[in-house]
Amino acid sequence: MTEQGVRRTAEQVLALAPDAASRKAGSRLGVAGPWSGTGSGEGSVWGLCEGSGSRPYQTVVDLADVAGPAYRCSCPSRKFPCKHALGLLLLWAGGDDVVPGSAQPPDWAERWIAGRRGREVTRAAQAAGGPPAGSAGPEAARRRAERRAERVTAGATELEQRLTDLLRGGLAAAEQAGYGLWDETAARMVDAQAPGLAARVRELGVIPASGAGWPARLLEECALLHLLDQGWLRRDTLPDALAATVRSRLGLPATPDGPPLRDRWLVLAQYDTADAKLTTRRIWLYGAESGHTRLLLSYGAAGRPPETTLPVGLALDAELSAYPGTGRSRAALGERFTAPAPAAFRPPGVTTTEAAARYGEALRDDPWLESVPVTLGRVIPVPDGDRWRLADADTDTALPLTRAARSRPGLWRLVALSGGAPVTVFGESGHRGFTPLTAWPERTGDAVPLC
Secondary structure: OEOOEOOOOHHHHHOOOOOHHHHHHHHHOOOOOOEEEEEEEOOEEEEEEOOOOOOOEEEEEEOOOOOOOEEEEOOOOOOOOOHHHHHHHHHHOOOOOOOOOOOOOOHHHHHHHHHHHHHHHHHHHHHHOOOOOOOOOHHHHHHHHHHHHHHHHHHHHHHHHHHHHHHHHOOHHHHHHOHHHHHHHHHHHHHOOOHHHHHHHHHHHHHHHOOOOHHHHHHHHHHHHHHHHHHHHOHHHOOHHHHHHHHHHHOOOOOOOOOOEEEEEEEEEEEEEEOOOEEEEEEEEEEOOOOOEEEEEEEEEOOOOOOOOOOOOEEEEEEEEEOOOOOOOEEEEEEEOOOOEEOOOOOOOEOHHHHHHHHHHHHHHOOOOOEEEEEEEEEEEEEEOOEEEEEEOOOOOEEEEOHHHHOOOHHHHHHHHHOOOOEEEEEEEEOOEEEEEEEEEOOOOOOEEOO
């Protein structure tokens, strides 16, 4: 261990990269050649990196925050972290003989570190003092919620009429109308403040161009959309947990309920998805004592990754608070008692048959559920024509990989890790198949991210 805690491995450092290009560029800078004035101490790492400019780039990383590393670099890159920060962390991962420990940071690094930690203290003090003066009271919040509910109801009613018109006119009309029909309908749902409905409508728009069998797929998705509409319009007759699930699927805001659960949480997987406006980071955690698998969601503006970063394979002592909803696994990260550190445990695995049954059971509570988190024990990736599946080493059963998983480089990383032998794999299992996210060798070894 070092003064700032356990050093990250190269895999854990590269897991912080916002994209594949950054990982590749950062890897090239993880050598001593371009660096000078490097050092580490008091929870931070710093150095000067030669670049294309006349002056070297000043790079510093604050590792002391339990929320994850913070970065500052004088380069013009808008990526977070930039390739220089990744290169510096890779260099630091090499040990004290490469980046000296217990050193005094230069003035430029010390000023940034002190300023940032001072702001963190101020924010914590403000949070301890309660809500700011002039904040809206509960009555104003109630009125806003009522107005939004009225808009959502109007949007759901309009969407029901549009689905009825589509079915009366025949599904062939959807292919002739093109994507414009769905884009305009989605815009109406955005106006109705129902982003969940808007997202599902946009997904309908790409189905007619998805190849053979698209009418059946379109009808299936229309049925699920109709079910969600009716769930909202009849929400007063639903059990509380199912009504909360409907609100969540519509995209209405929710707050965690119930007491927080403290556990030692293993970071199972972390990956980002992005659209034109938002980057969404999904982090799966497994509780060593509770056995619960929970999902953290974090958001960043388009082109900017979220700040919350938890490298795969590490564990942290923290509290999680669950969001309401039937069969949902989303939680909010609360107080953190330790910084993430390497874990000596992994989640127990189930068979492929048990994984399929788990998804079926979850659908009873949430018919709109795309997949469930599952850890498969003792499976082997095997080719199946132009497809791949994970075959159970102890039974004559298997789960097919999703189309998305088959197109990612992580598949070949999984195949290489297995080498024909059983491995433990964590991923998401649903009606489209299994998407592997992280794998472990059968007996010993660190977690290997696959996404």
